[in-house]
Amino acid sequence: MPAHDWKNAPADRTSTDTLSAAGLEYRVIDTSDAETFHPYLQAEMRGFLAGEQSDEQLGGIRDGLAFRRFAGVYDPAALEPTQPVGTVNSWVTDMTMPGGRVIPMWAISGVTVAPTHRRKGIARAMLEGELRTAAAAGVPIAGLTVSEATIYGRFGFSPATYASDWSIETKRAVWVGPRPDGRLDFIDRERLREQLAELHGRIRTARPGEIEAWPGLWLRMSGLAPGQEGGGKLRAVRYADSAGTTRGIAVYRLSDEGSDFTKHELDLHYLLSETDDAYAALWRFALEHDLVSIVKSPLRSVDEPVRWMIADQRGATVETSEHGWLRILDVPTVLTARTYARGGSFTLRITDALGFAAGTWRLTVTEGGQAEVSAVEGPADAAMSVNALSSMLLGGVRPTTLRTAGLADAEADVAASLDAVFASRETPYLSLWY
Ligand SMILES: CC(C)(COP(=O)(O)OP(=O)(O)OC[C@H]1O[C@@H](n2cnc3c(N)ncnc32)[C@H](O)[C@@H]1OP(=O)(O)O)[C@@H](O)C(=O)NCCC(=O)NCCS
Incomplete structure (x- = not known):
């Protein structure tokens, strides 16, 4: 088939x-x-x-x-x-x-x-x-996001991208980041749906781990799904560059915190940005919003630059957890589909209770970062489960960390060179639940 x-x-x-x-x-x-x-x-x-x-x-x-x-x-x-x-x-x-x-x-x-x-x-x-x-x-690969982290390891899935939930006290944070020149405008929900789809479609290939979205997701994100509760409370602004092109979108909701009208919470549901300017302008918009004391933003990357755009980093509380789980099915196809940070050659023995990825695989990476993979016999430089290999795949989990955790069996210098070869320039990130 x-x-x-x-x-x-x-x-x-x-x-x-x-x-x-x-x-x-x-x-x-x-x-x-x-x-x-x-x-x-x-x-x-x-x-x-x-x-x-x-x-x-x-x-x-x-x-x-x-x-x-x-x-x-x-x-x-x-x-x-x-x-x-x-x-x-x-x-x-x-x-x-x-x-x-x-x-x-x-x-x-x-x-x-x-x-x-x-x-x-x-x-x-x-x-x-x-x-x-x-x-x-x-x-060649399966993926999912989970309600409980205890269910899917037994089927060979393992976390490959992590996400962080932010809660920022606006009075402490104080914006010290860039103040870009482009303009911010409110957009209505129908335009929001269209522009989210367009923008995400343009930027999803810039981040390892990101997937293609589906139209129903943007409908729901824009509060337009039939029978959806609370859609009317959603607000959205877009950042346009000097040519008028949308480069970023923030979708948020405001809620009050009891009797003090100056203490609203701004829930930043989703923030997409194609440029550094759009990123800074939209975060600044949220953090400097009048009558808001707390900005909460779920499912952000684990290396959000906003940390460096506020005066007091302790004004932000950040909780990190695993988010995107992967399960390799076809080792040669997935390992040759990515590029690597530098050259190297390793023999990897992979165990897989369901058999799909099991075997001993020779991974040869050129100095330019292109890989070849073949099935081989004989001893291996490193041995691990399909779970560990799936976690390493995008460069978001270091082989040396897995080795220390007892999940990869390799000499220390082999694990260190796997770290260097598998490193990814972009931090793996998945911005969606599915
Ligand atoms: C999670 C859920 C799908 C499991 O269904 P189930 O038919 O009871 O699971 P199974 O009987 O097939 O169990 C398979 C294995 O998973 C384990 N398992 C099942 N649910 C588990 C859980 N919540 N936590 C840890 N282990 C779990 C079982 O102990 C069993 O282990 P083993 O075969 O290795 O001994 C079910 O409890 C459920 O629908 N939960 C609510 C919805 C949900 O959380 N879905 C997951 C969405 S990401």
Whole structure:
């Protein structure tokens, strides 16, 4: 099955058989059939602890996500057999590698199992089924973002990008950064949706780890999804350069903190910038906003320059956590798709309980940073799991760190040269949840 036909990939045979032995049915559903898709979406939303969705909300979710491949596990003995007891959806999207090339990634989302059917192996059957289907379609890597960090390591996923949540006290922070000349304008929500899509499309290849977005995401980000609560409170400004071209967008919401009107909180939901000027102007806009005492901004990079644009760095509280998880399926394809910081040659032994990435691989990188990879026999310079290799892939996790943590077996000098070769000029970053 070619990768472009991912939407029609059938349910994995092995998982179908495993689930069938437990009296369950595993099938890919028809997203154009509301009779099937709406009960499916209700089950998925319940799995994420949300309430029952209205028809309008279901329609909005359906329109935003129907392009994906949805698979469900059904229990024919259930009182509501049209509602699945397990859900997972997936699609193939671009992911940026160090150096700016993109590779197709099997993105996985919406993994839920009904609390009535938990811990019977349904999630395992679905996840392993997704990985086998991705590999059969020739997709070299899978990715996801997680609700809990304890679930996906067992399937070979591991964090490759980290994100930070910022909370800045505006009175302490005091802007000391640049004051660019371009102009700021409010934009309405329809224009916001269009310009977010355009701008993200232009800049996503500049950051390893970033993926292609989907139209439904921008609709929701702009507060325009049908039945979306709180959309009217969203505000957006754009920064335009001297030629009038949009170079950055900030989407935010203001909320008051009780009786003191001077203490509003500004939640900076999303900030996209194509230039340093746009970045500085939009952060300054947020931090100097009148009647605001706190600016909160989730899911920022771990090396935000704003830290150096405020007078008192302790006015900012920053919490960092893993965000983008990757799972290599095809070692030669992913390792040759990126560029490297310098030349080197290593033999890597990779273990993988599911088999996809297992083997001993010779990685040879030219001084110009281009790689060749071949399967070899014999001893290795470094040994690690597919999890560790997936974490190293984008340059965001250092091999020496993994070695100290007991997750990579290599001499210290080999790990140090892996650090130097795998380093990425841009800090890996994923600006979205999916
Ligand atoms: C997380 C969830 C999908 C697991 O489904 P499940 O069918 O109960 O999982 P399985 O029975 O297939 O368990 C597979 C393995 O994962 C482990 N596991 C499952 N859920 C786990 C969790 N929340 N934390 C840690 N381990 C977990 C199981 O112990 C089992 O381990 P083992 O096979 O290595 O012994 C389900 O509990 C759920 O829907 N949770 C709410 C929604 C959610 O958080 N989804 C994840 C979105 S990113």
